[in-house]
Amino acid sequence: MIQLHDVCKSFMQGDESVFALRQISLHVKRGECVVLKGNSGSGKSTLLSLIAGLAQPNSGEVSVDGREISKLPEPFSAKLRRQKIGFIFQKFHLIPHLTALENVITPLIPENLALSLLDEKAKTSMEQCGIAHKAQMRVNRLSGGEQQRVAIARALVNNPLLILADEPTANLDENLSRELIAQFERLKHQGITQLIATHDPLFFELGFVDRIIEIKNGELV
Numbered sequence: 001m002i003q004l005h006d007v008c009k010s011f012m013q014g015d016e017s018v019f020a021l022r023q024i025s026l027h028v029k030r031g032e033c034v035v036l037k038g039n040s041g042s043g044k045s046t047l048l049s050l051i052a053g054l055a056q057p058n059s060g061e062v063s064v065d066g067r068e069i070s071k072l073p074e075p076f077s078a079k080l081r082r083q084k085i086g087f088i089f090q091k092f093h094l095i096p097h098l099t100a101l102e103n104v105i106t107p108l109i110p111e112n113l114a115l116s117l118l119d120e121k122a123k124t125s126m127e128q129c130g131i132a133h134k135a136q137m138r139v140n141r142l143s144g145g146e147q148q149r150v151a152i153a154r155a156l157v158n159n160p161l162l163i164l165a166d167e168p169t170a171n172l173d174e175n176l177s178r179e180l181i182a183q184f185e186r187l188k189h190q191g192i193t194q195l196i197a198t199h200d201p202l203f204f205e206l207g208f209v210d211r212i213i214e215i216k217n218g219e220l221v
């Protein structure tokens with residue numbers, strides 16, 4: 001499902017070019033649940049953004065479901081992302097003045113579906129995430145845990161084959177973190193491939209996680 005070959009990514013910091021990722025090669029099989037652990041600044045978010053096609057590597061190849069997302073022009077990588085990938089961000093990235101339902105609908109808008117179908121898909125996803133009862137609330141009125149559930153419902157609304165999660169428990173207390181982990185377990189049983197970047201020790205001893213890989217200073221160890 002995910003294939004990276006010799007991927008390097010650097011950023012300009014002032015006059016200096018700094019490597020965030022060095023020669024990363026990685027294969028995640030369909031249906032696998034992989035935890036990517038690493039300290040702050042080790043390169044986790046950069047790696048996820050390359051897999052999602054939100055950034056391009058300086059060298060190397062990144063493929064998702066057999067397509068080289070790193071070489072696709074933006075409209076095509078956006079389409080691949082919309083159709084196959086659900087991204088759960090550390091800081092939710094919800095649109096504050098929209099309702100929970102409207103936020104969940106946003107990834108479906110380019111699909112040109114009938115309004116009733118948009119509504120139905122969003123409500124189904126919200127029910128799965130236990131947040132349907134807050135559908136009409138503006139998200140800036142919701143608690144952190146509720147916002148996270150809206151963000152997950154949005155990530156799942158297009159039935160993605162692949163979930164990428166970036167520090168998904170960073171803004172949750174332990175109970176909500178455990179609820180979220182139960183959600184990842186359900187997704188694993190549904191055969192959805194997951195790559196979860198985290199330094200939260202709650203993820204390091206879970207029975208349904210197939211593999212834990214570690215990144216240090218931009219290198220897999």
Ligand SMILES: Nc1ncnc2c1ncn2[C@@H]1O[C@H](COP(=O)(O)OP(=O)(O)OP(=O)(O)O)[C@@H](O)[C@H]1O
Nearest residue numbers: 011012013020038039040041042043044045046047
């Ligand atoms: N847009 C950018 N411009 C310059 N440097 C960047 C940029 N994005 C990331 N970096 C650098 O790349 C390195 C890896 O950052 P990244 O955000 O991938 O780490 P991380 O493991 O996700 O950290 P955290 O857990 O704190 O989110 C860091 O040194 C960071 O400063």
